[in-house]
Amino acid sequence: MSELYIARITTKGQVTLPLELRKFLNIKKGDYILFEKKGSRVEIKKMVPPNDFDDFARPIRERFKREGITPDDVEAAIKWARGVTE
Template sequence: MRVVAKLTSKGQVTVPREVRERLGLKQGDDLIFEIEGDTITLVPPEEDNPFDAFIGTLPPLPKDAKTYWREMRDGEGGE
C-alpha cells in the first residue's frame, strides 16, 4: 500500500485514515519513525504491559519454593 501525505510549513503531517486504521492508531498515540538509509518506516509503539506496574512488588522467592509456600501457609511469612 502506498499513501501520500503533505508536510506543513511547521513540519507536521496528517496520518492518512488508511494508515491509522491499518496500524490501529488513535488520537494521542505515539509513533516511532525507524530510519535506515533512505528508508523511513512508521510503526506504532509496543503496547504497555499492564503487569509492568507490579514488577518488584513481591518479595523474592527463595530457591526452594516448597519451603516458601509452607512458611506462608503456616504463618511464618514475616507478617
C-alpha cells in the first residue's frame, strides 16, 4: 500500500520534503536529489555521488552522442549563456 505525504510550495517554488521521506531516502543537509519525470508522474531519488568524474560524465556523454550534440555546440551554448559575442 502506498503512503501519501503533503508539502506546501513556497512563493519561490521550494518544497520541504516531509521528515519521513528524508529518513527513508537518508537525505541530509547538503545532499542532492534527482527529480525524474515519467509521463505525468515524478520520481524523487537521492543522488549518490559518483566514484570518479568518468562515472559522472558517462550518461551525459551518451546523451550528447545520441542527440548529436558536439563539443562546439556546448561551447557555443556556454558563450551564449555568458553573453559573449564574437
